Amino acid sequence: MTDTNVAQLPARGPLSTDVVRATAEQHGVCVRPFTMEVTDPETGAVKYIGVPCGSTVESVCLPCARKARALRMVQCREGWHLTEEPSTAAAKPTDDQRALVELRADLVAAYRDAMGADADDLREEIRSVDAELHQLGVRGRLPNPDGAAKRAPVRSTRRRQDAPNLPRRRVEKHTLGREFAGRFRPSMFVTLTCDTYGPVRSDGSPVDPGLYNYRRAARDAVHFASLVDRWWQNLRRVVGWDVQYFATVEPQRRAAPHLHTAIRGSIPHEVIRQVTAATYLQVWWPPHDEMVYGDGLVPVWDGERFVDPATRAPLTAWADAVDQVDEPAHVATFGTQVHSKGILGGSEEAGRHIGYLTKYLTKSTGEVISANTSSQRDHHDRLHAELLVTPCSPRCAVWLLYGIQPVGATSRTTPGHCKGRAHRRTTLGLPGRRVLVSRKWSGKTLLQHKADRAAFVTETLAAVGIVKPVRDTSALVWRKLAPGDRNAPPRDHLVMRAIAERVTWRAEYERALLAAQGPPGATADVSATRQLAA
Known part of the structure; x- marks a missing residue:
């Protein structure tokens, strides 16, 4: 059959599933x-x-x-752009919520009497019940089934010497911004970015990968959500009222997270820049600069805890390791690039910014930070490699590589393998929550x-x-x-x-x-x- 005859054949019809x-x-x-x-x-x-x-x-x-x-x-x-305070009255507990709490109490009682694999199964059931309670609208954290957590050591609240001072006011309960000329109540649109880790090209890849600070980039990504929470806390203390926000987290071309946020009420641009420059997050975690285990040599489970494979000595528990910390393992800050803009409610500009805020919410993180060039792929590979050895929480199994037993470790914990989003190649450390909304934003x-x-x-x-x-x-x-x-x-x-x-x-x-x-x-x-x- 010639090419001409093949070209004249009718195209195959679509599959019924594709049509549906x-x-x-x-x-x-x-x-x-x-x-x-x-x-x-x-x-x-x-x-x-x-x-x-x-x-x-x-x-x-x-x-x-x-x-x-x-x-x-x-x-x-x-x-x-609300003009009246939103209603935030808490609803009364429902029958389903009370029933789940009773079930959780029974599971916790059984868990404390269980051992080994039975205890692991009960812990998973308790976590499942907790997830269902949160789906039913229950807020806050429920008591730890292992009992009262060990109290964290007291840390100094004195501001760092290298951080600018901030004025502090008593935060009033209102959430509405000022009204101007009797009818205008403008709000804000603000963009915050991470600090620089080295010069980058237009595609986000480093000019010199050898000088790019991948360790700091990975740790900033892991702790970005906590740094943002500290920024809101500082902003409220400076302006003196309960600032409300609707924010989305997106990756930049260099794969570092940055924040776009709508803020209700008007705040001077200089105040926003001042708060951003003075905001920092001290991570009081055990040191994790040099791994103790690796290359096939990892801690082993002895039936009750993780121990050294050679000496059989138990690893240092997380709480004990934190007690020994004298200085923060990491200090996260924002970059100098801060964009802020006033927005009037009901305007065409407000509609455009709402579309911009939600632009990437229908894309997976991997689709947003896709690599199109070899230098981008190399950059993402090196950042991912650093994230694989960066602990993401006190429960992270990566702590075992540093000789520390994480919180909640069991026989099912695999040293160095954590299922958290921070370690995935498709997320590159971005927080799991893409949308951050304050509780009094709309009252709903x-x-x-x-x-x-x-x-x-x-x-x-x-x-x-x-x-x-x-x-x-x-x-x-x-x-x-x-x-x-x-x-x-x-x-x-x-x-x-x-x-x-x-x-x-x-x-x-x-x-x-x-x-x-x-x-x-x-x-x-x-x-x-x-x-x-x-």
């Missing part, structure tokens, strides 16, 4: 839902429902990621913002006589099916059912919008309504 995925993305339907088996205990009826995956990464699920970004944009917009959680949007749509439909029946589902039994379960219907079936429901819902909503516009010639503007329900 493209249609789902067009209608904003999750392309990879997980299956829930729902049983009615009264009738015994069983049905299968596809629940959206909730991914925030476009390459995983485009519709879910776009919905998550839209919700963050609403959260940012509602809290940035993400779930409450989502409920507001659902309630708005329901009211819009009810206004034209479309009322959806509300069924009590509290008695239903829900069970998540594992992948490969024989009872699970094909995923494409669940997706197509969701597409049909979405098409019906969209038609009803469009009809409600047309009714809201009124008769021809009416000037009702429904663009904001469309955007809110998107």
Whole structure:
């Protein structure tokens, strides 16, 4: 067959799965839902429902990621230029929350009487319960199942001699900024960066890799979130009121993290620069400059603790190692580049900056810091190599390479291998939380913002006589099916059912919008309504 004949052959049609995925993305339907088996205990009826995956990464699920970004944009917009103090009253504990706390108490009691592998399993169950409690909205840390933690040694609170002094005021409880001319209440947009580690090229790679301070770059990345928390603390003490923020963490071209943040209220640019220059974080951790173990020689577990493989002497416990610290193992600071700008609420400029704040939230960290040149790849490889031997927390298994037993070490702990995000090649030390939001930003959680949007749509439909029946589902039994379960219907079936429901819902909503516009010639503007329900 000649090349001409091959070129004349018709192209192969797309796979049905690809068509279903493209249609789902067009209608904003999750392309990879997980299956829930729902049983009615009264009738015994069983049905299968596809629940959206909730991914925030476009390459995983485009519709879910776009919905998550839209919700963050609403959260940012509602809290940035508030004119009244947000309500922050704490809700009363629910029956589910109390039941989980009772279960946790039983697990802790059993854990203290258990030994070996049974204790490890119970510790994992306790962590699972803690995660579920946090998902149900419980804030704060629960007591350590191992008992009261050893009190950390007292450190001097005197400011470092090489850091500028900062004025300190009593922080008032209000969160709103000043109002100017009786009607203007501007806010701020601020960008903070890490310090320099050596000259870099336009692609972010070092001019001289041998002189680039990779150790400091790795440690600054690991402790960046704590440094940002210290910056907020200093800023509030200087301005004298409870500053609120919506911030996102992104990597620069050199792979160092930097912060974009919306701040409610107006703060002088000079004050922001002054606070940034004077903010530092002292990391009172044991020294970790030179490894004690490596090249195949690592500590071993003797049944109760980690010991030296040759002498069988137990390693120094984390708390004891901290007691011996006389000076900080690392001091993190911000760079000199600080960008601050005043923003008026409701302006086009505010909308652009909200889009800029949430620009990369639908991208995985690996997609944002991708390397396109050999020098970038070499730079990322060297930074990753340093992060592999940089402890990320008191529980990090990397501490074992420095002769220190980390907090919570068990027989399952592998020396030098930590699953924390800081050690991954795809993250290069960036914090796990990409979005940082203060508690009094909008006075609502993400779930409450989502409920507001659902309630708005329901009211819009009810206004034209479309009322959806509300069924009590509290008695239903829900069970998540594992992948490969024989009872699970094909995923494409669940997706197509969701597409049909979405098409019906969209038609009803469009009809409600047309009714809201009124008769021809009416000037009702429904663009904001469309955007809110998107």
